[in-house]
Amino acid sequence: MIITRTPLRIAVGGGGSDLPSYYERFGSFFISAAIDKYVYIGINKTFTNEYNIRYSSQERTKEAGQIRHPIVREALKLHNLGPLEIVSLADIPAGTGLGSSGSFTVGLLRAIYAHKREIVTTSSLAEEACHIEMNLLQEPVGKQDQYIAAFGGLTCFEIDRGGLVTVSPLPIASASMHDLEDHLVLFFTGYSRNASNLLADQKTKSDVSDDEMIKNLHFVVELGREIKKVLIAGDNRAFGSLMHEHWLRKRKRSSGMSNERIDRWYDAALANGALGGKLVGAGGGGFLLFFAEDQKGVRETMLREGLEEVRFRFDFDGSTVLIRE
Numbered sequence: 001m002i003i004t005r006t007p008l009r010i011a012v013g014g015g016g017s018d019l020p021s022y023y024e025r026f027g028s029f030f031i032s033a034a035i036d037k038y039v040y041i042g043i044n045k046t047f048t049n050e051y052n053i054r055y056s057s058q059e060r061t062k063e064a065g066q067i068r069h070p071i072v073r074e075a076l077k078l079h080n081l082g083p084l085e086i087v088s089l090a091d092i093p094a095g096t097g098l099g100s101s102g103s104f105t106v107g108l109l110r111a112i113y114a115h116k117r118e119i120v121t122t123s124s125l126a127e128e129a130c131h132i133e134m135n136l137l138q139e140p141v142g143k144q145d146q147y148i149a150a151f152g153g154l155t156c157f158e159i160d161r162g163g164l165v166t167v168s169p170l171p172i173a174s175a176s177m178h179d180l181e182d183h184l185v186l187f188f189t190g191y192s193r194n195a196s197n198l199l200a201d202q203k204t205k206s207d208v209s210d211d212e213m214i215k216n217l218h219f220v221v222e223l224g225r226e227i228k229k230v231l232i233a234g235d236n237r238a239f240g241s242l243m244h245e246h247w248l249r250k251r252k253r254s255s256g257m258s259n260e261r262i263d264r265w266y267d268a269a270l271a272n273g274a275l276g277g278k279l280v281g282a283g284g285g286g287f288l289l290f291f292a293e294d295q296k297g298v299r300e301t302m303l304r305e306g307l308e309e310v311r312f313r314f315d316f317d318g319s320t321v322l323i324r325e
Contacts, residue, residue, distance in 0.1 A: 002043045002114045003323040006107030007034035007315040008091070008098035009148045010186070010280050010289055012231075013246070014224025018142030018159060020134070022217050028159035029221050031170060031228060032148035034315040037091040039100060040322075041107040043115050044085040051076070052085040056094075071105050074136045078128075079112050086111075092310070096188065097281020102145025103319075105129040110319045122318065123167070126150035152318030156228060176234040181314060183236060185298055186280075187288045187307040189262060212252070219249055240275030240291030247278035256284045265305055273297030 014030030017023060046052055053059040053072055064081070067073035072086060086108070094100040106129045113120045120128075129146035133139045143165060147157055151167055154177065158166040172180075223246055230238040247266070251257045258266075262279065265288060269277055273294025280287045287310070292298040299309060 001323060001325045002111045002321065004041045004107045004110045004114070004319060005038045005317075005322050006041070006103045006110065006149050006319040007152055007317070008037045008039065008100060008103050009034050009145060010098065010184075010287075011144065012154070012224075013227035013242070014221050015144065016142075016250070017217050017221045017224070018144040018157070019140070020142070020163065022214075023142075023159040024161055024163070026214075026218070026221075027161055029157070029224050030144055031154070031156050031224055031231075032144055033154045034148050034152040034318065035098075035312040036315045037098065037310070037312060038315075039091075039103040039107050040089045041104070041111045042085075042087040043111045044087075046083050046085045049083055051083050054086070055088045070137050071101070071108065071132060074132050075105070075108050075112060078132065078136075079116070081112065081115075084115070095286070097279060097286030099145035099149065099281070101133065101139075101141070102129060103149040105132055106146055106149040106319045110321060114321045114324055122150050123165070125319065126165070150319050153316045154314055170228065170231060172231050173234060176231070176236060177314070180231070180236050180239070181312075183240070183291050183293070183295065184312075185274075185290050185292050185295055185302075186310045186312060187265075187290075187302045188310060189265070189279075189285050189288055189307060216249055216252060220246065223249075236291070237275060237293070240293070242276065243278055243289075243291055244270070244276030247276065250278060254284075258284075262288070265302065265307065268301050268305060269298050272301040 010033050012031040012033050017028040018030055050060050050062050051067060053067060053069055059068055061067055064073060064076040090100060092098055106125060109125055109128055126147040130143050133141050143159060147165055148155060154170045156168045156170050223242060227239055227242050266277060269290050274290040274292045277288060277290035280289050290298055
């Protein structure tokens with residue numbers, strides 16, 4: 001029995017520049033933070049000649065190629081594994097903007113390598129997860145989710161035009177890091193959405209050199225670098241204001257990025273103690289993240305609006321093997 005634990009994430013700065021439609025032309029920079037909400041994957045030997053796959057659905061099949069779950073199917077085919085029992089659980093539902101697909105892929109691969117008793121580097125693990133989602137499945141996603149899931153932490157990523165990713169921890173003082181954790185508040189909007197649809201729109205506009213999209217992403221990258229500077233300097237309040245700037249630009253990328261209710265919740269939070277915030281992920285729903293000067297005021301406001309808070313801390317372990325028997 002193998003059980004892995006892989007963190008979900010919040011985007012801190014530069015999000016959206018991690019798609020190949022952008023970084024293959026301009027390079028990329030973004031900051032991401034793993035949080036202590038997880039995807040768990042269990043792999044066990046089966047006593048039958050069938051694959052037994054359990055997630056939100058259950059599948060039994062004798063052929064890996066017949067598995068409906070696309071990530072599981074491609075990972076098993078890639079590693080040429082025979083029948084196994086694979087089970088997944090998560091602290092947060094999929095489709096809510098916290099990078100669950102990337103975390104699932106990384107956690108599954110971590111479990112597969114542990115099952116095979118093979119060593120894999122963290123970078124190789126992340127890159128293989130990207131290969132499955134971006135190349136084999138042709139999903140219009142980037143590299144942020146897989147890399148932060150594999151590495152964990154509060155981490156900076158640079159992608160060159162060839163797709164090579166350079167990873168470095170954000171050099172932030174412990175006191176500043178804890179202050180940042182204390183002032184970040186996360187609320188579930190109750191929506192689930194398909195990130196692929198929103199990201200496909202961004203990819204299409206980037207591919208055809210849509211001037212507004214490219215300018216938007218250039219701005220987001222430079223804002224990400226500015227966020228890095230203020231966080232290193234310990235100026236977390238400036239980070240809160242930069243979050244607001246980021247959201248104003250991000251919501252222009254697609255008509256599906258926001259809606260009247262999300263805008264109302266956002267404005268209410270700003271009027272009651274938040275310095276800035278944004279929807280985490282591709283947009284359209286999921287989680288609202290705020291930097292709150294007055295956490296109590298923001299929490300009471302969101303509670304009146306019917307939004308549930310999810311409290312979190314940063315995760316510095318990345319994808320790990322919890323049980324190996």
